[in-house]
Amino acid sequence: MIVELIGRAPAAASAPVDAAVVVSADFLTSDIVLLVVLAVVALIAAGIIAFVWRAIVRRQHRLVSESSSALQRLDDVNSISETLVLAHPTIRLTFGTAVNSKSRFDRFDLRAHMEASILENEAWFEQELISRNTAVTNFEKYRLDVEAISYELLGKSVGRGFAPAKFTHIENKLFQRRTLPYPEPKARITAAVSYTSPQGRNSYSQELKWDYDMLEEGMRTAQANRARLTTTEALHKRERRLMSAGLRTEILRRDGFRCRMCGAAASAETTLHVDHIKPVSLDGRTVPENLQTLCQSCNLGKGNRFVG
Numbered sequence: 001m002i003v004e005l006i007g008r009a010p011a012a013a014s015a016p017v018d019a020a021v022v023v024s025a026d027f028l029t030s031d032i033v034l035l036v037v038l039a040v041v042a043l044i045a046a047g048i049i050a051f052v053w054r055a056i057v058r059r060q061h062r063l064v065s066e067s068s069s070a071l072q073r074l075d076d077v078n079s080i081s082e083t084l085v086l087a088h089p090t091i092r093l094t095f096g097t098a099v100n101s102k103s104r105f106d107r108f109d110l111r112a113h114m115e116a117s118i119l120e121n122e123a124w125f126e127q128e129l130i131s132r133n134t135a136v137t138n139f140e141k142y143r144l145d146v147e148a149i150s151y152e153l154l155g156k157s158v159g160r161g162f163a164p165a166k167f168t169h170i171e172n173k174l175f176q177r178r179t180l181p182y183p184e185p186k187a188r189i190t191a192a193v194s195y196t197s198p199q200g201r202n203s204y205s206q207e208l209k210w211d212y213d214m215l216e217e218g219m220r221t222a223q224a225n226r227a228r229l230t231t232t233e234a235l236h237k238r239e240r241r242l243m244s245a246g247l248r249t250e251i252l253r254r255d256g257f258r259c260r261m262c263g264a265a266a267s268a269e270t271t272l273h274v275d276h277i278k279p280v281s282l283d284g285r286t287v288p289e290n291l292q293t294l295c296q297s298c299n300l301g302k303g304n305r306f307v308g
């Protein structure tokens with residue numbers, strides 16, 4: 001810098017203002033270059049230090065791993081359990097549907113839609129739930145194994161060239177880091193309904209979201225509901241089958257072959273029916289106490305209305 005100042009002296013005499021500018025610019029440029037060089041050197045030095053430090057830490061970890069019976073046992077248990085306690089990806093599914101009127105949209109039962117959609121894919125969902133729940137069950141066993149190792153062996157080993165406290169500290173850290181994570185089952189199931197008015201003027205949509213626990217519980221509820229419905233239907237079918245020709249004749253005879261409501265007897269115009277007083281659809285039984293003779297018109301008038 002000094003050399004440059006001297007070299008530029010004659011020019012400075014003829015144009016002092018320019019020279020001053022050149023000098024200060026030169027000063028700035030060289031200063032920045034120096035700073036940059038220093039920064040690069042510092043970065044390289046930091047990199048080297050970090051590299052060496054990592055190498056030292058790695059070596060320490062290796063030495064601790066080699067002398068720790070707890071870590072060795074954990075590695076053994078891990079290699080057996082790894083695939084058994086693997087976390088599965090989040091179950092992500094959307095059951096979307098569109099309705100064609102606003103009133104349908106307002107009345108839409110999202111929960112029923114969700115349950116029906118899940119039951120439609122029941123076998124698939126069952127598999128997904130089983131694999132995740134199995135991983136959780138396996139993890140419980142794994143956790144007990146890890147606890148046993150931790151209780152029996154952790155902190156019991158010593159390493160050559162290590163202060164005991166330092167060894168135990170590293171051993172604990174590695175033990176925690178190597179313990180496999182809990183395979184938390186996750187799901188994000190969405191049921192959605194939308195309605196867009198003609199010409200797309202208004203658009204409505206609504207969503208119901210279930211996480212894993214809600215999915216599992218909701219699926220069990222849906223299955224139980226279906227089972228109950230099936231049972232009810234089976235019972236009703238059985239009640240209807242119980243209406244035999246013999247029972248029918250028995251009821252007609254008991255009621256004197258006359259309609260119990262209007263007293264009409266069987267004729268060319270009148271057919272007599274044997275009717276369930278409390279309808280089968282309302283859990284009425286096919287037993288004489290619940291049966292009555294009705295003419296066709298009284299029976300049709302009664303329908304499924306049941307007073308009693």
Ligand SMILES: [Zn+2]
Nearest residue numbers: 259262295298
């Ligand atoms: Zn009648």
